[in-house]
Amino acid sequence: MAALTPSEHSALERLEERERSLRRGGTLVRENDPTGEMFVLCKGTMMTSVLLDNGSRQILRFLFPGDMLAVSSLVYRKAPETITALTDCVVCPFERSAMSKVLSDHPRIAALIMVYNQIERAALTDRLAALGRTPAKARVAAILMEMRNRLRMMDKAIGTSFVLGLTQEEIGDATGLTAVHVNRMLRQLEEEKLIAREGGRIAFTNEQALSRAANYVDRYANLDLGWLPESR
Numbered sequence: 001m002a003a004l005t006p007s008e009h010s011a012l013e014r015l016e017e018r019e020r021s022l023r024r025g026g027t028l029v030r031e032n033d034p035t036g037e038m039f040v041l042c043k044g045t046m047m048t049s050v051l052l053d054n055g056s057r058q059i060l061r062f063l064f065p066g067d068m069l070a071v072s073s074l075v076y077r078k079a080p081e082t083i084t085a086l087t088d089c090v091v092c093p094f095e096r097s098a099m100s101k102v103l104s105d106h107p108r109i110a111a112l113i114m115v116y117n118q119i120e121r122a123a124l125t126d127r128l129a130a131l132g133r134t135p136a137k138a139r140v141a142a143i144l145m146e147m148r149n150r151l152r153m154m155d156k157a158i159g160t161s162f163v164l165g166l167t168q169e170e171i172g173d174a175t176g177l178t179a180v181h182v183n184r185m186l187r188q189l190e191e192e193k194l195i196a197r198e199g200g201r202i203a204f205t206n207e208q209a210l211s212r213a214a215n216y217v218d219r220y221a222n223l224d225l226g227w228l229p230e231s232r
Contacts, residue, residue, distance in 0.1 A: 002108075002112060002225055002228060004109075004231075005231045007106070007231070007232070008106050008108065008109055008231055011102050011105060011106050011109065012040075012102070012109070014098065014102075015040055015092060015094045015098055015099075015102065016040050016042060016092035016094075017092070017094075018092055018093055018094070019042065019090055019091070019092055020039075020090070020091050020092070020093055021088070021089070021090055022044075022085045022088070022089045022090075022091060023085065023088055024085050024086065024087050024088050024089075025084065025085060026084070026085045026089075027082060027083070027084050027085075028046065028069065028070075028083040028084070028085065028089075028091060029069070029070050029079045029081075029082060029083040030079065030082050031049075031050055031051060031079055031080065031081055031082040032078050032079060033078065033079050034077060034078060034079075035070065035072070035073030035076055035077060035078060035079050036073060036095075036096075037070065037073070037093040037094065037095060038068060038069065038070045038071055038073055038074075038093070038094055038095075038096065038099060039068070039069040039070055039091040039092060039093050039094070040066070040067075040068055040069070040091065040092045040094070041063055041064065041065055041066065041067045041068075041069055041089065041090075041091055042065060042090045042091060042092055043065060043088075043089060043090040044065070044085060044086070044087040044088055044089030044090065045062065045063065045064060045085075045086040045087045045089070045165055046062075046063040046067075046069065046083055046084060046085050046086055046089055047059050047060075047061065047062050047063060047083070047084055047086055047170070047174075048060045048061045048063065048081040048082065048083050048084075049081060049082050049084065049173065050080075050081050050082065051082070056173075057173045058173060058174075058176070059170065059173040059174035060081060060124065060127075061120065061123075061124070062086070062146070062147065062150065062174075063083070064150050064151070064153070064154060065154055066154070068113070068116075069083055069091065070083060071113075071117075073096065074096060074099065086165060086166070086170070087165060105232065106231070106232060107229045107232065108228055108229050108230065108231045108232075111228050111229055112228070115223070115225065115228075119219050119220060119223075122219045123146075123219045126142075126217060126219070127142075127174075130142055130175075130215070131175070131176050134215055136175070136177055136181055136184075136185050137185045137188055137189065137213060138213060138214050138215050139175035139176070139177065139185075140171060140175060140177070140182055140185040140186060140189070141185075141189060141194070141210055141213045141214035141216070142214040142215065142216050143166075143171055143174055143175060144164070144189075144195065144202055144204075144210070144214075145210065145211060145214050145216040145218075146216070147162070147164060147165070147166065148162050148202070148204070149218055149220070153220065160203055160204040160205075160207060161201060161202070161203040161204075162201065162202060163200050163201050163202075164200055164201070164202050165200065167179075168182040168183050168186070169182075189210070189213075192209075192213075193205055193206060194206050194209055194210040194213060195210065
């Protein structure tokens with residue numbers, strides 16, 4: 001996204017001096033618990049979710065290595081969402097005072113964090129619009145596109161085939177569908193020769209058509225970062 005200077009790299013590395021392991025299914029932060037620490041996700045995949053009054057779960061975001069977690073603790077005393085490990089994970093906890101120093105000493109890092117927050121906001125807006133206005137097939141297709149693109153940011157070797165790493169129930173909780181409906185939509189995408197499945201691996205067999213079916217917009221593409229301040 002933007003090349004960092006050695007001093008900026010060092011500042012971010014200091015946020016990762018401690019490590020904490022979390023097994024798949026483990027909860028890092030629980031909704032409405034008092035906030036305190038923030039984290040950098042160093043290894044694995046996580047998700048954020050909220051529990052609705054009827055007992056159902058809505059998955060909000062999927063999180064990948066390099067993402068900052070629980071940043072809402074900067075402004076809220078209680079966590080607005082639950083953060084759960086989708087795989088075995090390693091996170092690096094740090095205090096708000098450490099974040100304050102990074103933002104004070106490195107204004108370009110502060111600007112990049114704002115950029116990432118805007119990317120997340122746009123992606124959540126897309127998800128909201130999809131939940132309200134797109135058919136089930138488009139929602140499932142969009143999740144597949146999102147997961148592949150985010151995983152490819154971490155591993156450039158990923159092409160049209162990747163390990164999804166989500167259960168059909170988790171896809172359903174992200175798209176407002178039942179696991180049965182998700183299964184039906186995945187089979188329909190296969191029958192239309194847009195994807196192929198083998199075990200937990202997904203292959204895009206017609207990525208252009210899949211993207212159209214998903215109404216998908218890659219919010220990490222076409223960024224305008226010419227305004228970023230100079231590094232100190």
